[in-house]
Amino acid sequence: MRGFIFDTNKCVACHACVVACSVENDLQAPYHWRDIDVYNEFSHPDLAVFNLSLACNHCEEAECMLVCPANAFYRDQDSGAVLVNQNLCIGCKYCTWACAYDAPEFNQELRIINKCNLCYSRVNGGDVPACANNCPTGALAFGEFNSLTQKDIAKGFPETSFKPAIRFVENRSARKPETHLSPISNSIQHINFLNEPNRKVHLKNEWTLLLFSLMLPLLTAGLTGILAGYLFVNPFLFGLIATASLLVSALHLGKPFRAVYAMRNIRTSWLSREIFSYGLFYSSALTYLIIFPRFQYLGILAIVFGLICLFVVDRVYKYFEDGSGIRINSSWVFFTGLLWISLILQEPLPLFFVIFLKLSLYLFRKIKLWSGLKIQQKIYSFFRIIALLTAPLLYALDVALIELFYPLFIGEVIDRLEFYSENYIKSPSRQVYEEVIADLGLASNQYES
Amino acid sequence: MKLISTACPRNCYSTCSFKVAVDKGKIINFEPHPDNRATPEGICLKGLSYKERVYSKDRILYPMEKNRAGIFKRISWNSALKQITEKLEYYRKTAGPQSVLFYESSGMSGLLNEISLKFWELYGGATTSYGNLCWPAGLEASRLSLGANRHNVPWDLENARLIIMWGKNSVETNIQESIPLEKALEKGARLVVIDPRRTPTADKSHLLIQPRPGTDGALALGIAKILIDTGHIDNEFISNHVYGFEEFRNSLSSWSVSKVEKITGIPSPYIQKLASWIGEIQPMTILPGYGMQRYTNGGQTIRCLLSLQVITGNIGKPGACWHYANLQSYVFDKLLEPLSYYPSLSKNTPFRRSISKAKLGIDMLAQRDPELKMAWVERGNPLSQNPDTNTIIKAFRKLEFIVVVDQFMTDTAREASIILPAKTMFEQSDLIGSYWNPYVQLRQKLIEPPGEVKPETEIYRLLAKGLNFSESIIDTHFPDSNDKAIELWLKTKLKVYPDLNYDKLKEGPQMAPNLQEIAFEDYKFDTPSGKIELYSSHAVELWKVDPLPDYIETEENIQENDSKELFYFLTPNTKNRIHSQFGNLDVIKQFDPDPVLDIHPEEAQKRNIKNGEVVRVFNSRGELRIKVRYQLGLRRRCVFTANGWWISEGGGTNLLSAPRETDMGYGTAFHDNLVKIEKIV
């Protein structure tokens, strides 16, 4: 096996590797494929300071390749480099979520993903990559691995199942200098000197996904209502909303006109499956409603596709973490789908079961993260909880079940908004940040902004 | 595609060799040059940013003239040269040649630079500047003690068992020194860093001593006292090679650990620990940085530090050296630094009038008979780099005509009447030395100058013609800028050293002739006594300082009872720039977009200043507005921002610094600089 070999003892965060890469690959600032992460950047006296220089690890089980819906990733057999086919990439940025090493980079001008290519033509010509070639201190090298002296994980390096092709030279112990400055006073503990790294998910970038994930449960439940005869909707209006949802999610792509490529990887990509299952739902639902409204089995089939799609959507978000420790989220669209379906079928038992489930998940998360929340967040949470609680209350007061839709809907919107604004995705800078917090013995939420 | 060897001519320790891939007259890529034993692995990010620097959209490629509205407009070379010659003739006739200031600095090294001075000499003279912004106090201190500025070859550092980076942040300012440093550490050497900041170099260290700025001399004297008292000195070495030891010992009688603790702010156990390491671990190399000697007590401070190297006998051996500056590769200089920085003494030479680099602004304004009318600036950016910017601006604006030769629109270029485009290191060949590695190197021409750029040699040749210098003078002193003529000129220089062959230099670095790999291994010291002088009567004669290393407080200092408002303003260099160069390039800006002020969060909190907030940094000389960054490794009562930011980029640390000379060597004491920090309301 061969790949990058990195020696933390030697790296001085000089950024020469980053620039050497940019020169070799003609990258214009601010784009760069290699990045330096500094552990304890602000020099807390209790901790050492060290650096990691990371780019793509050209993983043996490359997650990016598995999850790319367009199957745009491929491996150069000779060098082992994981590469992106620029003509296939649809710019969905899903690989930037999947890669815990932050290697794929979305280029705003080209509207597609670019990433470290291992300088494969150099490597195939018997040379080493430009970054390793130019590291002034010899910290970054490229070559065959030696399991005796090298380790496959280093402090600050996210652990994954991807089998990254990188090895580390162990850090000498006791790297922290002994010094005499008076210790940091306790009052400083509460100052936000830790800057939270980029979460990778931002509501302002993901609003199209937000809309889609609000619409899909409604559409599935709506179809159920129509089929069961509780709801009367002009089939063309339904078609319009379903089409709009599709178009909105295509807007999320860097290359919307390549949207059909998104179904090139149903075999391993949840995103591909999402689009595929939505396609099945969409076409069966519209065929049923508009062409064969009498053919009820087609309607049932469409609902099944809708449910499958709901399930798949939640899988797409499997990289999201909120720090609460559980990986089931109260805003999962599958639950929301069930909520609306029971509501439209006016079935109190399943309805209150779903409400109870959502409420417990929500409360569990909020209690865990409460102290780190900003005041507005706390107010929103309060409304969300009220929304879930009023439903059984109003029901007890004999309000028609269907009327509960309004408070519940507001609650669902809040929860989903939170989903996109409170979650983050693993990355080296996140890992370094969390390890610093852990090493300082502090609860993470004490430091969050 | 061709790979051509060259070397970096910046004012930087490393002076890396590297190879450049050139294709169809364009720079494509860079490769390390393993033949340079000091820089075998690769160049730094600044070196790699040359590709942008050469082809930058912001580069000045044509002569430019400032119009009445203050806007620069492209003009032809003919018109630029005509205007300049007319002015030169006019000022020479009406006010005399001394009314023209010729100002140069360390922007690009090379032997061809001497042609500039030749031109001004033949013009009839000019007002020049003496001294240096960088390192002369330390050079002079070392010269007075050892007779020369020399140190062991860089790779010898791996032989040291005790390494003291005293005010040097080599990890950022001399990246390639990390190689032997790391080798030494792997072999078990101890590293001590002495710095008010916890620098990236300190992060490699075992012991970090953070003294009050400017008190390093006191720390050294206190340690010398402990070493002598406990017998941890090399008596044999002292009796054979040291002059003035008895006097030195006697002068230390008033020193004690508690006195040192009080002055430096370092708790005594740490002073004791450092002393015992210095006393017990051999061989030791001290690497003093250039920051400490930019204080008013700078030269004497360096002499204090050097005394530790001397009394422990750590000179002239592998792993044992005083690692300040290594001028062994400056084989072509008739007069080595710091002597070349002295102002001319004789009254009748063309350069009889010389003004202080440290006090440029006030000196410019003070000149009479004749007053300064015109300035010519090349290889320098005095508006951002010399102390007391506000006075310099005033002095520049009082001039009638300013020519600036530069690659970019620096703060100084903005003041110009005419800007002439300057070459980059790839556009003309030249020979360079290094003050760290032991090589003579050929900086090779790789590409034709873009646009209408002309090398300075050509500019001067054209001006000489314009001023009607005789044919023979022009042919003797101003080589044609074609490659053949330049090569011939350089080859003539090389004739003195048969071992230095031009064709070999084209392949890579060549060891300087007569190099001592281990400096002073012959124990010959070019001092009046022939020994290492702890006691120096020359120091008294030249600089009116104590003949022995002594400690005096810096001019601006903070004592315990002083206002809690005051901070030491630390303005060292970072890896991202060489003084005011490089910071304007996108490739650097992506890592270092704006100036920041590091402050300890406790100090910030007292003033209710948040992380990232813009604050006012000021003193009687000027003010800056900078974004704060919390730094927990900084000594309290110190703030730090990097030197070299342009004023137009929101920086300009010298807006706050004072025009003062160091105690010796005509250096610049801009680190003697206290400021206040204020929240902007």
Ligand code: SF4
């Ligand atoms: S070039 Fe080497 S030392 Fe510099 S940041 Fe990269 S890996 Fe670290």
Ligand code: SF4
């Ligand atoms: S590091 Fe990331 S982008 Fe590179 S192969 Fe692994 S998963 Fe893919």
Ligand code: SF4
């Ligand atoms: S291998 Fe090549 S493309 Fe990848 S980070 Fe290094 S220089 Fe850049």
